[in-house]
Amino acid sequence: MRAKPPLKNPILRTRQPLTPPMPRSRAALGFTARAAEGLFALQRCENCGHVQYPPADSCRACLSEALLWTPMSGRGELLAHTTLRHSNDPFYRERLPWRLGLLRLEEGPVAVAHLHRDCPPPPAAVRVTAKLDKAGQGVLVALPEDELGDMSADPRHGEFSCGPEHRKVLVTDGKSQVGQALVRELAAAGAAVIWAGLAEPWKRYAGQDAIGKLPQVTVIPLDLTDERGIKRIGAELGGRVDILINNAEVHRTQGIAGSGGAEQARREMEVNYLGLLRLAQAFGPAMRARGADGGASATAWINVLSVYALSNYPPQGTYSASKAAALSLSQCLRAEMQDAGIRVVNVFPGPIDEEWNQPLPPPKLAPERLARDIVEALRDGIEDLFPGEVAKEWLERWKDNPKVLERELALESRAA
């Protein structure tokens, strides 16, 4: 568990966020893209079987360009270690001493990795993982083999994680089933303060009173269609929120033919897309300024999107379009938050087991499972979360061929 950060001296200057060096080759970004999903994969040569690190455009053994990204076992042996006590890079200078190790992966390659505090001296077996660093770039991190643990026990390695422990979290909709599950999960995970947004307070939802009674929770009026209201809340809380979870959404189940006008679709766009824009304008600048605010800095922004953001699901066609718009905007937000070291996490659930998906057959994602996966994603520091089997299957089909997926979904929705 991440240790409780010391209280900050309020008369000292807040440090400006710094990030580790960023430029990476296209091949290296392939490694980052997989680390963003929590996968550790390296290139294996289809010609000679050589596994290589760092990634490159061709095989270092035989020059073949037929390289296949292949999941690694994560088992490795620490060969040598050192502790960095001097660095010319401003990011590392602030974080010295920094432990590095040379290790050999089970699959062959020898690589330099960030070394967890608790890794024994060499020779020793280690667990090797692919993580995103503060700049959002994929790096290797070695952990002690025998500990199930939790990287965040090493404060240096908190740089690779955004866990909610001792942090102040805003959940933009605390009323929905997903919102209530998120609030409960964050409270159980040790969040210090949770603000739960409440739109249209006169509409009552089962369970919302219980959420408000949790000691960490403050219910606040928040309606993503209300620019003035968001500005006011942003001014009040923007400088305090460490993690913002935007789960507010309007979800209607209609395509084009069934919708009769743009009114419902407009409300989806108002909340799902423009709501994100309004939030980002109200909270983004203050959070960026607090990217390095001691141990309790602003650290993550989560958008609960939908797997339908990847490809339109015609029975929920206008909803899909609003989530696709939100995904695009979230990419912009990620680019703008990157310099501050604030991780923007996109969550792509398949159908959630909530009222608007009532006619859909299982499997549906339980709100509690989604909440657990989101908290886990924060701890793991990943950037793209596909919770549940349906979402993972869609992702595979989409990666395989987006056009084929489009045709499949059209056929599936005719059958439905």
Next chain:
Amino acid sequence: MSGLLRELLAAIAAGKIKVIDLTHTLTPSFPQLGLPPEMGQALPYRSEEISRYDSRGPAWYWNNFTLCEHTGTHFDAPIHWVSGRELPNNSVDTVPPEQMIAPACVVDCTEDAERDADFLLTRERLEQWEAEHDRIPAGAWVLMRTGWARRADDPVAFQNYDEIGQHTPGPDVGCVRFLVDERDVLGFGTETIGTDSGQAQRLNPPYPCHYYMHGAGKYGLQCLNNLDQLPPVGAILFTAPLKLEEGSGSPLRVLALSPARRHSVP
């Protein structure tokens, strides 16, 4: 200027006739009508800045606002209801302007609504009111005063929902039939979110005030404010809706002219 109008202005200037604003301020938190979420929804009031003496407009401040025809203090035209859809001049743009100035009868149901949020105003109650004051004249507004406007700062209390829906006062079927068939009123006004009661979907017909009033070409006023400042008889209402083509209703500023109370507190 005619003598009459000059006298009127003089009376207003002298405070003998009060101008009373019966309108709530439009704010983003003012609640809108609640319907099952799968149905089309009335937009609440929203305002987004165009510029505020800044790079978006260096010397000026202005906003775009959005809202429904039925948001905040608003006017209902006959075309709003299916029963009034075939009538002539049934939309806000065709309301005869002479009807935008009319007398008001105010029926005080404040104590009843405090006792029972589902209070229904009856014909008997109106006849009792007439016995005390005067016969309700043809072409007059009948305003149901309930004190509900005092709840406007608290959307939860104003809407007053529980598991079976909304609990707000309104007229019963007999009351509406009496006003339409036997008194030929101009329309019916309330302090609540609708001219019908919160549980009116369970009356027969559902929403009788909408059904019969609009079916007979009468109007509605909702979310009225400051009715406690009006006398039971003697006030005149100014109710000019926006001239929206084929509009079913319109937010509006409702003003009343009311004789100053003779023995009011100095």
